[in-house]
Amino acid sequence: MSKKVIYGIFDDEEVLLKSVKEVRSKDISIKEVYSPFPIHGLDHALGLERTRLAIAAFIYGVIGCAVAILMTYYIMILDWPQNIGGKPSFAYYLNMPAFVPIIFEMTVLFSAHLMVITYLFKSKLFPGQESSSPDPRTTDDKFLMEIESDDEKKISDLLKKTGATEINVKDIA
Amino acid sequence: MQKESPIREPLILGNKSYHDITVDVAKPVLAKANKMWWIVFGISLVLFVWWILSVGYTIGTGIGVWGLNKTVGWAWDITNFVWWVGIGHAGTLISAVLLLFRQKWRLSINRSAEAMTIFAVVQAAMFPLIHMGRPWLGYFVFPIPNNFGSLWVNFNSPLLWDVFAISTYFSVSFVFWYVGLIPDFAMIRDKVNEKYWPLRKKIYSILSFGWSGKAKDWQRFEEVSLVLAGLATPLVFSVHSIVSFDFATSVIPGWHTTIFPPYFVAGAVFSGFAMVQTLLLVMRKVVGLEAYITIKHVEYMNIVIMLTGNLVGIAYLTELFMAWYSGVEFEQYAFLNRATGPYWWAYWSMMTCNVISPQLMWFKKLRTNIVFTFILALFVNVGMWFERFVIIVTSLHRDYLPSSWTMFSPTFVDIGIFVGSIGFFFVLFLLYSRTFPVIAQAELKTIVKSSSEQYKK
Numbered sequence: 030m031s032k033k034v035i036y037g038i039f040d041d042e043e044v045l046l047k048s049v050k051e052v053r054s055k056d057i058s059i060k061e062v063y064s065p066f067p068i069h070g071l072d073h074a075l076g077l078e079r080t081r082l083a084i085a086a087f088i089y090g091v092i093g094c095a096v097a098i099l100m101t102y103y104i105m106i107l108d109w110p111q112n113i114g115g116k117p118s119f120a121y122y123l124n125m126p127a128f129v130p131i132i133f134e135m136t137v138l139f140s141a142h143l144m145v146i147t148y149l150f151k152s153k154l155f156p157g158q159e160s161s162s163p164d165p166r167t168t169d170d171k172f173l174m175e176i177e178s179d180d181e182k183k184i185s186d187l188l189k190k191t192g193a194t195e196i197n198v199k200d201i202a
Numbered sequence: 203m204q205k206e207s208p209i210r211e212p213l214i215l216g217n218k219s220y221h222d223i224t225v226d227v228a229k230p231v232l233a234k235a236n237k238m239w240w241i242v243f244g245i246s247l248v249l250f251v252w253w254i255l256s257v258g259y260t261i262g263t264g265i266g267v268w269g270l271n272k273t274v275g276w277a278w279d280i281t282n283f284v285w286w287v288g289i290g291h292a293g294t295l296i297s298a299v300l301l302l303f304r305q306k307w308r309l310s311i312n313r314s315a316e317a318m319t320i321f322a323v324v325q326a327a328m329f330p331l332i333h334m335g336r337p338w339l340g341y342f343v344f345p346i347p348n349n350f351g352s353l354w355v356n357f358n359s360p361l362l363w364d365v366f367a368i369s370t371y372f373s374v375s376f377v378f379w380y381v382g383l384i385p386d387f388a389m390i391r392d393k394v395n396e397k398y399w400p401l402r403k404k405i406y407s408i409l410s411f412g413w414s415g416k417a418k419d420w421q422r423f424e425e426v427s428l429v430l431a432g433l434a435t436p437l438v439f440s441v442h443s444i445v446s447f448d449f450a451t452s453v454i455p456g457w458h459t460t461i462f463p464p465y466f467v468a469g470a471v472f473s474g475f476a477m478v479q480t481l482l483l484v485m486r487k488v489v490g491l492e493a494y495i496t497i498k499h500v501e502y503m504n505i506v507i508m509l510t511g512n513l514v515g516i517a518y519l520t521e522l523f524m525a526w527y528s529g530v531e532f533e534q535y536a537f538l539n540r541a542t543g544p545y546w547w548a549y550w551s552m553m554t555c556n557v558i559s560p561q562l563m564w565f566k567k568l569r570t571n572i573v574f575t576f577i578l579a580l581f582v583n584v585g586m587w588f589e590r591f592v593i594i595v596t597s598l599h600r601d602y603l604p605s606s607w608t609m610f611s612p613t614f615v616d617i618g619i620f621v622g623s624i625g626f627f628f629v630l631f632l633l634y635s636r637t638f639p640v641i642a643q644a645e646l647k648t649i650v651k652s653s654s655e656q657y658k659k
Binding site: 061062063064065066067068069071072075077080082083086100101104105108109111113114116124127128130131133134135137138140141142144145148149151152153154155156157158159160161162165166167168169170 | 408421424428
């Protein structure tokens with residue numbers, strides 16, 4: 030028997046969510062779910078791990094903060110200390126309060142941009158990338174569950190039973 | 203699923219299915235523009251051309267073509283800069299602060315408010331750049347190694363903080379906006395019929411970065427939105443605080459005030475919401491989005507306008523009190539001169555537009571009235587421009603030395619750059635409203651079941 034990919038199409042996210050739980054409880058692995066908007070609890074139902082982008086953002090922020098501190102230290106104290114407005118630049122800790130806005134802005138700048146770049150990189154989103162969704166209606170109002178299996182009939186029946194309104198099957202060449 | 207108390211009014215009117223939302227959001231992009239759009243676009247384009255000519259003349263001849271003089275060295279340019287930056291603040295406030303507070307009504311308006319932010323900051327950034335006189339040397343503001351020896355920028359200067367604040371603000375707002383746009387561009391990509399519009403299909407394919415709505419991508423999308431909101435929230439407050447430092451750290455009476463940062467931030471949100479109202483009240487009609495941008499949304503925004511208007515009013519009174527209480531003669535004169543001097547009309551226009559007129563919002567009848575809201579929003583826009591003008595010009599025009607006291611009068615170039623910047627702004631916004639998904643439709647679909655009229659029955 031040849032391996033087939035089965036697309037179950039749903040009209041409602043709550044039905045889909047129930048179906049995902051049902052399918053997973055039968056030890057059938059779901060290849061992917063495509064949806065037009067984020068579904069609350071779907072990542073949990075699919076057993077996806079928590080994303081670590083927030084942690085990455087924190088690390089990037091720390092890097093930005095460090096870069097800003099080093100930059101202001103090098104430029105204002107080390108390379109060319111000046112007496113500006115009666116406030117000589119001889120020690121970093123004395124001048125640091127004036128650099129807080131810069132340090133803050135650099136922290137945000139690094140954190141935000143590097144996090145978004147990481148996100149686009151991890152999700153393989155870039156200009157010129159083609160959509161991998163098997164059905165263009167998944168950006169409109171349809172929810173699609175993709176399962177790869179040898180037993181087409183069993184999967185189709187299960188999807189139908191749990192609320193799929195349409196089943197499409199494709200052979201894997 | 204989300205639960206909400208039944209007494210809340212619906213945020214989406216009518217029996218809208220997911221597909222209806224798709225169609226309604228894609229319609230302005232796919233359909234032809236109506237006559238109204240072309241008329242407004244034509245006017246804006248004429249103003250934009252005036253802007254180009256005025257800016258060209260300024261750069262070609264020098265900033266002597268402006269009305270500035272030895273006493274008033276800052277006038278309309280900085281007024282316009284602060285005005286535009288302030289307007290930008292509403293967009294980030296709506297998309298970031300309201301996201302953190304879980305205010306679902308932001309979903310219908312955040313996209314356009316963010317677009318407004320970006321276009322407003324573009325206008326704002328032009329003014330310091332033109333004021334440099336030689337804008338091609340604008341890169342001098344960045345701390346880059348150069349061939350003039352150790353010629354570094356001065357990190358003690360609030361003007362340099364501004365450079366960092368505005369560039370961070372602009373780029374982070376842009377990225378925040380774009381991250382939200384990707385799924386909606388994908389929706390339009392899938393709606394465009396390739397047979398009739400192959401080029402459009404191609405463009406939206408590129409813009410959508412190949413988004414396909416996988417579960418993992420949505421999970422990351424939500425996390426990124428949340429973290430960006432968390433980063434953008436302090437950013438909103440910092441940007442206008444830093445703009446206010448440009449004045450507050452100086453020793454000019456009328457500028458040297460510690461209440462400037464919160465006062466400026468409140469004013470920024472105030473003027474920003476007024477501009478959002480101005481734009482959206484027109485847009486909801488022209489593009490047909492009355493079901494999404496409802497009277498309830500208008501009312502919520504009016505409440506924000508009323509609140510921030512009152513904060514600004516308290517700041518005005520505090521300034522007056524502090525001038526008297528400080529016992530500093532120069533400070534006292536600066537404020538007396540504002541209210542009763544030759545620029546009394548600017549001061550009282552500001553007071554009327556910003557403090558008195560928003561009080562009408564206490565009446566529910568008025569704050570739910572579209573025409574009234576639109577007129578009031580225009581008043582607030584004018585009032586906030588006058589506020590910056592009053593702060594900047596009245597503080598400068600009578601300085602410590604009475605022999606150098608003078609008045610400021612704008613030249614046609616000043617007027618051209620200011621009015622032209624409004625035209626430029628509208629050109630960008632009108633192009634946006636025809637080519638971008640103007641409502642964050644993907645996220646809006648998540649509240650259909652909790653907040654739309656049909657599910658509330």
